Amino acid sequence: RFAKVYATRGANRIGRVYKKAIFRQFTDDTYSQEIPKAAWLGFLGPVLKAEEEDVFIIHLKNFASRPYSVHPHGVFYDKDSEGALYPDGTGGKSKEDDFVVPGGNYTYTWPQNYVKFILPCRFWAKNCISLSAPRLLSFLNSIPSQAFFITFLFVCNLGTADETTIEGTGAANAFALMFSIVDENFSWYLDENINTFCLEPDTVDKEDEGFQTSNRMHAINGYIYGNLPGLEMCADTSMSWHLFGMGSEIDIHAAYFYGHTFTSRDQRADVVGLFPATFITAEMTPGSPGRWLITCQVNEHLRGGMEALYDVQICQKNLSHSSPISHKRRYYIAAEEVLWNYGPDGYDKFTGQGLNATGSESATYFTQGTDRIGGQYWKVRYVGYTDSTFSKKTWSEDMKHLGILGPVIKAEVGDMVLVTFANKARRSYSIMAHGVSFSKLSEGAPYLDGYLKPGAHVKPGETFTYKWRVPENGGPTESDPPCLTYLYYSATDAVKDTNSGLVGPLLVCRKNTLNHDGTQKGIDREFYLLFSIFDENDSWYLNKNIEAFTGDPSKVDEKDADFMESNKMHAVNGYLYGNLPGLTMCKNDKVSWHLIGLGSHYDMHGVHFQGNTIDLRGTTRDGLALFPHLSGTALMQPDRVGTFKVVCRTFDHFVGGMKHLYEVSSCRNSTRAQQQHGTMRLYYIAAEEVEWDYASNKSLAPKIYNISSYEESYGHVFLSQAEDLIGSKYKKVVYREYTSGNFTQHKVRTEEEEHLEILGKKAALITGIFCLNLGPLLHAEVGDSVLIVFKNKASRPYSISAHGIEEVGCEEQPETPITLPGEINTYRWNVPERSGPGKTDPNCITWVYYSTANFVKDTYSGLIGPLVVCRKGTLDERGLRKDIDREFTLLFMVFDENESWYLKENIETYLHKDPDDFNSTENFVEGNSLHAINGKIYNNLLGLTMNEGDRTNWYLIGMGNEVDIHTVHFHAQTFIFKTDKDHRGDVYDLFPGTFQTVELVAENPGTWLLHCHVADHIHAGMETTYTINKSGADFFKCHLKFFRFMYRFLINDSLLTDYNNKVGNFFGKTLSPGEASLILAAFFCIGLVLLSTALIFFCFITHQGNRIHYTALHDKSSFLADSL
Structure with missing residues (x-):
């Protein structure tokens, strides 16, 4: 019934066939002979491959009916090959790449820079890494990927780019998959598709919700409901999956490979998260022959058909035999229907109010009434038993916290797990396990794979025994923790079964990690937490719950929005x-x-x-x-x-x-708390109410989209003042730094700090960190104490509380003390060792601080700021970093002014209306959702400036709501982010409550786009530019060529194919004439650099002498300042 929504053609429905625009590859510039591509690519363009130090040369001819371009991710390019239209200060030839008109041609050149990109890729990909080349002109002018110009781009280690099939089999050893909800409502060809495919096009209402839903195709490479062809591979042969996501806020994808695990970034998993412009390479060795499912396990996407089938074939006569079983672990689990109470204590442990107290936040979910169920529901849950009689339940005090979860299943590498499942409920259920290997007989998910699977439908009153294995190549990697966390669930109907309650935890551990009683060695306490919004509207027991708990079941409207919200239990x-x-x-x-x-x-x-x-x-x-x-x-x-x-x-x-x-x-004689022996860092910070302009320069919005005025732009709803639009100015409250406890003089911000915007004001920083609407950037080292003298100059109570550190005085209760209007309070934060960088972190890690008087409203109103904690010895005597040249802080957040404390005042001030009589409209609500970077939209964030060669750190902060999925993309540069290893990318995924320090060396001069890659957010203005000023030295390319050669020379990499005759000797190495020439050229460059340095130093000394003489005559204080 779900497939009919998307695949059925009708009077006012398009169906499953659409006109699209795609990339195709040809043999030469006559564009007369197409090069066939693999069927599994679907509507994606041809795969582009290159090795280290190769050059991509893309000749684009536009046979389509509108302008398009090509923009790559993760590779090096100059301004004339970026393929993106935005105000970057360029003109002439550097603008010709921005779009190619119908019938036009353009050649893009992307050299694979050895130093900037390739070297770090060795850390996280076996041979090739997956990138993407979407078209950028239409990306900025429509929701991305709807036309559909996207292709895969691989950059590979030397000598591996041509390894595309498994020798002797014809089976591919790599596949590329894009997960995306292709929203055809935003296609350039929507009107044409309506007229061509709708049986009665005149009856179509493009604003109808049902019509729009039918055009959102939950696709993998452009196919839905298992129709993607050609995913065939060999058992026991290693292969790669190159995966990425594209789209909007709802494009949160959990790509699940049934029956197999893989490694990605050196982590073992069978599910990987994909978001717009997220690129992942996963290495897999398929073990179990058969036809297996690939899905997105997000409930709506699973129902919408985001699934494909992959065939694991026997390609060799002698498959490797399974390793002997080291241990059999038996579990006895039943599905039982229970009456479940989401709030058994009856009150909110944070406020002390009853859960059904009128006006409380909890009342929405716990009030029982005529047409409300309340906080108790009939559910079904997994229950553990001791043996096959299913008469005695397993229980211990340590299991008390499990709640609705089933019993914990544990296994080590080499084990076989035998789970006997008894269905004591009234409908068919199953057990489907993540993280383990099994045959088709023991698979718990029903789909058309050609096998009889009794374990996929265990009927009421029946039992079934599942047999799972943990193969040698299926356990934690060296980079993983000793035990990996997975889940098991009922997959007979995966959405309804799990909303009804059938889910439990499963651990896969290294050998010899578990004690005889199943506990983990070296671990004192184990806790299992499932974070899920149980949607009781989508439970098998909804009707039973309505009958049992509502006052008058006949008055219940199951489609009523308030009723549905009351049944979404955030548990x-x-x-x-x-x-x-x-x-x-x-x-x-x-x-x-x-x-x-x-x-x-x-x-x-x-x-x-x-x-x-x-x-x-x-x-x-x-x-x-x-x-x-x-x-x-x-x-x-x-x-x-x-x-x-x-x-x-x-x-x-x-x-x-x-x-x-x-x-x-304190359960035992514990050691005394460590004393803080570092620096006491004192800050004077106030909460102040200000008029904040999200876009002081509104002309930048139409420039982004190349249109004549912002009334026509996507930004109109956020920038304009109208009957129901406030505009870009709002009253807000922000943290501001002062010079002393008198709170009379703000600390002045320097040019380098201009970008801080909503992050607050900070004293002069040589290294630079920018954020005005964020609070001041606070620095501390491990062992320090931070003393905040906080004055509330606002009109309502606020506080200041930080992540990661130790708040002194908050041991007895978890709430930070609030400061009333006009009051001054002192907050002390200690920075113990565990608050600082971990062993594989960069030198400084990112935290955040905000007000917790009302966490949500205070933050939306503007109170948030960055805190950076560094290793000892990283900061200088002024409290600034001495290990890098520049630092920048970026907060990506949709500021929902509808939830601000100052909404009524803003309605009065800017709409000149009585807020109590004001009728909110959909336009009004949307216009108050400002998609900001540091509180600025549409390229209004200034100050992101650095010099070529600067070592920079970027402190990325994610906060907000369900829409705040942010994929931060830097054009033309790549950065390093750290887990247990270094990883390089040009997109980083941010989510509410997550923070990351990324390291970027500014190597490519120019003004470049920096934006959130989520389509809705681009349109709403979550974008700005950063500028790298060109260095005065002209010898960078010479340095680069020298270091490229020396790297290959030192690792004895004999890849200089142009030089074959070894005739010379250099420090024990035999050199060809060409190699000797390169070394001579390198030394010549070094000599030029040294000579130039000497000349520059001489000129500087001469100039400084004259300058000192002049300054000393006029102003000794300015001379001291110059000297400093």
Whole structure:
């Protein structure tokens, strides 16, 4: 029934066939003979491949009916080959690449720069890494990927680009898949498709919700519901999946490969998260022959047909035999229907109010009435038993926190897991496991694969035994924690079954990791947390719940928006508002947190552990992002006694009750707390109310889109003042820094700090960090203490609280003290070792601070700022970094002014209307959602300027709501981000409550676009430019050529194919004439550099002498300033 929505042609429905524009490849510039491409590419363009130091030369001829271009990701290009139209200050030839008119030609050149790009790629891809080349003109003028000009681009290690098939089999050893909801409503060809394919085109209403839904095609390479052809591979042969996502806010994808695991960035998994412009290469060795499913496990996308089939074939006579089974682990699990209470304690543990208290946040979900169910529901859950009689349940106090979750299943590499499942419920269910290997007989998911699978439909009253294995190549990698977190669930109807309650945790561990009782060696406490919005509207038991709990079932409208919202339970393990029991531990315990995501595209969770930090693969964090069917393992060693919060920082989820408490007790003679022996860093910060302009220069918006006025641009709703549009100016509250406790003089911001915008004001910084609407950038080193003297100069209570650090005085209760209007309070933050960079982190890591008086409204109103914690010895005596040249802070967030404390004042001030009589419209709500970078939209963020060769760090901050998925893209540059290894990219994924330091060396002079790659956000103005000023030295290319050669020379890489006759000798190395010439050229360049340096130094000394003489005569103070 779901497929009919998208695939059926009708009077006012287009169906499954659309006109599109695609890339095609030809043999030469006559464009007369097309080069065939693999069927599995679908509507994607041909795969482009190159090796290190190759050059891509793309001859584009536009046979389409409108202008297009080609823009690549992850490769080097100059301004004349960028293929992107935006105000970058260029003209002439550098603008010709921006678009190619119909019938026109253009040649793009992308050299593969050895130093900038290729070297770091060795760390995270076996041979080739996947990139993308979307067209950028139409990307900026329409929702991306709807035309559909996108192709895959691979950059490979030397000698590997031609390895495209498995020798002797014809089977491919690499596939490229794009997951995207292709929204045909935003295609250039929508009107043509309506007229061509709708049976009665005159009856089409393009604004009709049903029509628009039918045109959102949940596709993999342009195919839906398993229609993607040609995914065939050989068993026991390594191969690669090159994966990426494109699209809008709802393009949150969990790509799941049934029956197999893979490694990606040295992590073992069977699901990978994909977001707009996210590129992932996954290495797999298929083990189980058969036809297997690839899906996006996000509920709406699974139903919408985002699935394909891949065939694992037996290509060799002698397949490798399975390793002997080291251990059999038996579990007995039943599905049982239960009456579940989402709030068994009856009150909100954070406010003390009853869960159904009138006006409370929890009342929406816990009020029972005529047409409301309340907080109790009939559900079904997995229950563990001790043996096959299913008479005695397994239970221990440690399991108390599991809630709705099924029993924990654990296995080590080499084990066989035997799960006997008894269905005690009233309909068919199954068990489908992530992270393990199994035959078709033990698969718990039904689909058309040609096999009988009794385990996919276990009927009521029946039992079935699943047999799963953990092969030698299926366990944690060296980069993984000792145990990987997965989940198991019922997949008979994966959406309804899981919303009804059938889900449980599964651990796959290294050998000899588990004790005889199944606990983890070296771990004192294990906790399993499922973050999921249980949608009771989509439960098998909805009608039963309506009949059982509403006052008058006949008055229930199941499609009523308020009724549906009341049934969306923002739960952790099935509990809301602090009602989750059992999260207790001792100080200094070694704690393993196993975190699981599940649900729909709203289930984007920013999990935050207040009061302590966690170790994620050698990096220090205090939270992580979760998505449906993705999971993570985090290690913690709490060092403070007290009660702390574990919450989802996604705003709606936090308000909806996805927040709980964990308690750390002093259980044994613990050591005294470490004394802070570092620097006491003093800041004077105030909360001030200001008039904030998101776009002071509104003319930049039409320039972005190459149109005549902003009334016609996508930005009109955000920039214009009208009957129901406030415009770009709003009253807000921001953190501001002062010079002293008198709070009379702001610290002056320098030119380098111009970009800070909403992040707040900071004193002069030589290295530069920009954010005016963000609070001041605070620096600290491990061992320091930060003392905040905070004055509330605003009109309502606020506070200041930080992530990652130790808040002194908050041990007894988890809430930060608030400061009333006009008051001054002092907040002290200690920075212990566990708050600083982990062993594989960069020198400084990013945290954030904000007001927690009302976390959501305070942040939307403007109170947020960055905190950077560095290793010892990183900061100079002024508290500034001495290891880099420049630092920048960027907050990507949709500021929802509808949720600001100042909404009514803004209506009065800018619309001149009584807010109590004002009728909100859809236009008004949209216009108040400002898609900002540091509080600025449409290229209004200034100050992102650096010099060629500068070493820069960028502190990226994600906060906000379900729409705040941000894929931050730097044009023309790549950066390093760290996990346990270095990874290079040009897009970084940000989510609410996540922060990252990325390292970028400014190597490509010019003005370049920096934006969120989510299509909706580009249109709404989440974009700016950054500028790299060209260095005065003209010898950079000579240096580059020399270092390229020397790198290859030192690793004895004999790849200089132009030089074959070895005749010379250099430090024990035999050289060809060509190699000798290169070394001579290199030394010549070095000599020129040294000579030029000497001349420059001589000129500088001469000039400085004259300058000192003049300054000394006129103003000694200015001479001192110049000298400093």
